[in-house]
Amino acid sequence: xxxxxxxxxxxxxxxxxxxxxxxxxxxxxxxxxxxxxxxxxxxxxxxxxxxxxxxxxxxxxxxxxxxxxxxxxxxxxxxxxxxxxxxxxxxxxxxxxxx
Amino acid sequence: xxxxxxxxxxxxxxxxxxxxxxxxxxxxxxxxxxxxxxxxxxxxxxxxxxxxxxxxxxxxxxxxxxxxxxxxxxxxxxxxxxxxxxxx
Numbered sequence: 788x789x790x791x792x793x794x795x796x797x798x799x800x801x802x803x804x805x806x807x808x809x810x811x812x813x814x815x816x817x818x819x820x821x822x823x824x825x826x827x828x829x830x831x832x833x834x835x836x837x838x839x840x841x842x843x844x845x846x847x848x849x850x851x852x853x854x855x856x857x858x859x860x861x862x863x864x865x866x867x868x869x870x871x872x873x874x875x876x877x878x879x880x881x882x883x884x885x886x
Numbered sequence: 887x888x889x890x891x892x893x894x895x896x897x898x899x900x901x902x903x904x905x906x907x908x909x910x911x912x913x914x915x916x917x918x919x920x921x922x923x924x925x926x927x928x929x930x931x932x933x934x935x936x937x938x939x940x941x942x943x944x945x946x947x948x949x950x951x952x953x954x955x956x957x958x959x960x961x962x963x964x965x966x967x968x969x970x971x972x973x974x
Contacts, residue, residue: 810902830928837932864958871965
């Protein structure tokens with residue numbers, strides 16, 4: 788196993804960890820806003836780490852650039868979607884969770 | 887070697903996707919179900935990219951791109967059209 792492969796595996800494992808954390812947050816957190824917080828942050832970091840790990844294995848720089856663009860698209864889309872859902876939930880009178 | 891690592895990671899991501907179905911089942915609001923769908927979008931993009939690398943199928947990267955776009959459009963359509971009126 789070369790250094791690149793080892794590094795790529797470590798990045799993929801970290802990314803999978805963030806995905807698992809995001810899913811646990813989605814399942815365990817009490818309301819819409821906290822679930823948004825778990826999803827949109829943990830998942831995009833997870834996808835970013837997976838993309839970084841795959842970019843190390845990419846057959847050509849063009850493929851690595853395409854992976855990066857896909858990640859950027861997901862990040863922008865998810866930030867927008869998070870704001871939209873949170874605003875809609877507030878407008879509908881869902882009260883943010885308090886201890 | 888790397889192909890099996892990639893396949894294993896894709897399997898792990900699909901497992902988290904199945905766990906996310908619980909939130910779709912439980913709700914309680916439509917927004918919670920939609921959030922789970924958004925999670926599925928991101929997870930599907932990641933696992934498609936992993937599968938593209940593992941099997942050497944470059945076209946799967948385009949499929950991942952379409953998934954990313956569709957997830958964004960879906961949430962916007964949900965907020966603007968579906969989630970208004972009726973019960974909270």
